[in-house]
Amino acid sequence: MSLNFSQTDFSNLNIIVVGLAREGIAITRFLAEQGATVIVTDMESADKLQNSIEQLHDLDITYMLGGHPDSLFDIETPQSFAGYCPPKRPDLIVVSPGVPINIPFLQQAIAYNIPLSTETRIFCHECPTPIIGISGSSGKTTTTTLVGKMMHASGFITYVGGNIGRPLIARLNQIKSDHKVVMELSSFQLEYFHPSATIFSPSPSLSHGWSPHIGALLNITPNHLDRHKTMVAYTHAKSSLVHYLKPNHVAVLGWDDPITRNFAYDLVASIMWFSRNEQVKNGTCIVDNKISLVRHGMVIPINPVSAIKLRGKHNIDNILAACAIAAAGGASIEAMAEIATTFTGVAHRLELVAIKDGIAFYNDSVATSPERLIAGVKAFKEPLVLLAGGKDKDLPWQEAARLITKQVKHLILFGYDQDLIYEAVQKELMITGQSLSVYRCHTLENAVSKSKEISVAGDVVLLSPGGTSFDAYLDFAERGEHFRQLV
Structure with a gap:
């Protein structure tokens, strides 16, 4: 049965879904229910x-697992994989964001002019209401x-x-034109919002570059260079959030970040700024020690x-950004004030886990880059x-x-790339002539045990790794949950 909630007619299309994680499951169900012939491939x-x-x-899905066979799009000389031959050339390949675009299977698809898209890109096209899109190297969640x-x-x-919560494609049938949709968008998702991978799309709208009606870029600092390789490529992926904005759209940009500030020169959309350091003409800033909205020359506390x-x-920055974005989306001053003064945070982000014997344990597992660790x-004045x-x-x-050599009392290293951090810290200690007690542990469990052994009342034990969790955990959330349990 076809359940058609979409603007695009997916019926009778042959679509390959690459990756069967959270987004892969959601988009597979959506496409199959729209009448598409869906093949799922995954390396697992x-x-x-x-x-x-x-x-x-409950759906009629073909699975090609344990590899991505070239026969799925080799039209000239089709070959079977596990006894299966594709019926015809795929019309579209939908890629999970965790799958790099440079893997041979996707590069060959691009060479064959087979369009690539994602669950997020398709949702944004199908969504019946304007979207608020938010990205940045830190603070976006x-x-x-x-x-x-x-x-x-x-x-x-x-x-x-978007990048948090349930995939929104699963809720498309519930969303109406007067509702609000707020999406966190990662660089992995945003690289598909440029037209390069979608130019031959079966849907004309999917073949263009796209930005949401309100696009907010908080900051851009080095991140995910293991995937994007260069800051130019990483910045380019992020830029799609605002690059295709139209004159009646709004860009919300961080004034204090030189990269996001420079994006304004190429935009035709209206621009709102947020700044912790300076008063802006249109946006949010701090005036008389108050978070304030500045519009049309008026300062509204x-x-x-x-x-x-x-x-x-950094969380003052997040509050300023949120107020600017919410104001652009039509939120009331009263609602902004209520949330800004009552919100206590998101899990795994400077989250107080427990206070034991006067020692406070904080979970900042989301810190998967040196910048987030910084x-x-x-955020702390207590001994760390x-x-x-x-x-x-x-x-x-x-x-x-x-910063570690100046502000940390004890450093406990764990995990795959601890040598890299150790060498950077030792180099800094040699330059400054300072001393720092450094302990090296194999696992997070060992590290937490060591922290309990060496900490005293008044100390803060902070899990803020600076590296990803993929050496030992599914994601940063699983690492953070394990830290909670260990504490």
Whole structure:
């Protein structure tokens, strides 16, 4: 049965879904229910994907697991894989964001002019209401959550998703034209919003570059260079969020970040700024120690900075950004103030886990880059016992190492790339002549045990790894949950 909630006619299209994780499951169901012929391919075996397959048991899906066979789009000389030959050339390949675009299978698809898209890109095209899109190297989850709560507190039916929560394609049939949709968008998702991978799309609208009606770029600093390889490529992926804005759209940009500030020169959309350091002409900033909205020359106070419950200057940035974005989306001043002064944070982001024997344990597992580690460390004035490590993303560590040597009481390293952090810290210690107690552990469990052994009342034990969790965990959330349990 075809359940048609979409603007595009997917019926009778042959579509390959690459990757059967969270988004892959959601888009597979959506496309199959729209009448498409769907083939799912994943590098994992059927045994490892059994739970995912069971979620789609009621649909007629073909699975090509344990590899991505070229025969899926080799039209000239089709070959079978596990006894199966594709019926005809695929019309579209939908890629899960965790799958790099440079893998041979996708590069060959591009060479054959087979269009690539994603669940997020398709949802944005099909969504019946304007979208608020938010991205940045840091702060995007907290800011997205804040904006969603501000819109809801203003009386709007609001859906929050994208890089957080449930894939919104599963809720497309519930969304109406007067609702609000707030999306966190990662660089992995945004690289498909440029037209290069979609130029031959079966849907003309999907073949163009696309930006949401309100596009917010918070900041751009080195991140995910293990995937994008260069800052130019990483910045280009992020730029799609605002590059295709139209004159009646709004860009919300961080004034204090030189990269996001420079984006304004090429935009035709209206621009709102947010700044912790300067007063802006249109947007949000701090005036007389109050978070304030500046519109048409008027300064409208929202709430005192001192009333914000979130730790750290970076969270003042997040509040400022959220208020600017929410204002662009039609939220009330009262709703902004209510959320800004009552919100206590998102899980795994400077989250207080427990206070034991006068020692406070904080979970900042989301800190998967040196820049995020820096923000976490700067949020505390108490003596710090820092747990750092995990898997690096080919990012520079010098600035983080410099801060660690100045502000951390004990450093406990763990995980795959701890040598990289250790060497950066030792280099900084040699330059400055300072000393720092450094402990090296194999696992997070060992690191937490060591922290309990060396900490005293008044200390803060902070898990702010600076590296990803993929050396030992499914994601940062699983790492953060394990830290909670260990504490």
